[in-house]
Amino acid sequence: MSFLAKLFGTEKPVIGLLHLRPLPGDPRYYPDGSVSRVCEAAKRDLAALQDGGVDGILVTNEFSLPYERRVSPVTIAAMAHVIGTLQSELSTPWGAEAIYDGDATIELCAAVNAKFSRCLFAGAWVGDLGVIDRDVAATMRLKSALRLDGLRLFHFVTSEGEVYLNDRTTSEITESLMFNCSPDALVVGGSAAGKGPSGLLVDGVRKAACGVPVLCGTGCRESTIAEVFCDFDGAFVGTCLKRDGRFDAPIDPVRVGSFMAAARSARREKMRKN
Template sequence: MSWIKDLFHTEKPIIGLLHLRALPGDPSFYINNSSMDKVIQQARSDLKALQDGGVDGVLITNEFSLPYQKKVSAVTLAAMGRVIGALSDDFRIPYGAEAIYDPDATIELCAATDAQFTRCMFTGGWVGDLGVIDRDIGETIRLKSALRLDKLRLTYFINGEGEVYLNDRDLASITKTMIFNCAPDCLVVAGGMAGSGPETSLLAEIKAAAGETPVFCGTGCNLSNVESVLRIADGSYVGTTFKENGKFDGKIDVNRVSEFMEKVRAFRNGLE
């Protein structure tokens, strides 16, 4: 049995993204006169909609901590821990956590919240909207080991949403060396931004290069393309399309989740 089926109880799982509203330390937290109670209330509502709609797992992220930090502040990380702790009795499916753009903070957050999987930009040297990003996967994996997170599954972005690699190697070559050097549990292929997906040709290219290592779609999977995505990918993270009117800043709409998952289940049944 693959680790994917063991964890999510299905092949080709759909992992719903639970985007936390702006947190203490984030500029829009104060602009919008928010509070931790409001953040927790919205997170609980979104979690219920995702679970009632039938997703296979949920990943909690600080999606509205814009602009993102390369090193997530302690107050933001503490706030994420508080929210996830407040939801601990509500989880009915496997859950993960991600402190966006900060691999070490992500690992620490997972340790504090008993998260079962995560996703992050764990490797490479990049340049983009946040400036120059330099990863130290050796230190990150040693941190994971020191915290005894032996069962925590790491899914690695193979490309960035707003970044490019600081080299001219093609993604197929990067895929092969990343697997050899860094041993990811899964690779994640992103589009240009949240809600924008990768071309299926890119998914297919990475999947072919990845061999036995699973490949997930990271962004842009929606009702119209999910079958095409799952014909290639081993699963998908899904966020924006589950929201009211498919808008990034909307709340999770349980009806959109249910419609999407009904189509996914029909597709998966056809593979049996």
């Protein structure tokens, strides 16, 4: 049994993304400065995800646009506050992520007792946000210092909207990531939220991953979940679970239920063939 099955109760888990609304300090934060509205929206989305039957939940600051390379302390404090208001209602295995900032993500997970996380923990990337240069050695030492021995880390191999700052292939990046960082799992995404990775890219990562789970990070839909499960060991799912499939909309419980029915069917079919 893989650690995914132990953590989420199933192989090939579907991890629903709980996108927090803009937080204090974010340019798009509510004009009247109401953290309570962020909490209320998060509770509604949490209920929709759990009622729909997702296998796991990842809480992220998805609307902290444009994203910071070093997440502000006020953002981490606000995320911890919101997650604290959700604690009594969280019945599904869950994690947390401060987008793009591995150190902030580790600190957040320590504060809220998250069981897993996903982030761009390693590498040097360039894009609209400038140069994103991660110090994975410092991040791993921070994790150790905070005694987060049981925290499972899902490392992005690709970055949404950025390119790696050298000419190595994704397979070569994966090989060095495996050697240097010993990730619990790898995540492959497309160029933006809602866009999936190419098949050739996935094949290269899987070969270099040496049996470490590889999850789909973006672009998974109800119509493609069976195909995704053929290529990946699970999926992070966000935009397609929202009302009308819109990034800025709330989670739609009907869409979640329909997606999970398709996911369970695809898992059964995969097991039957194996």
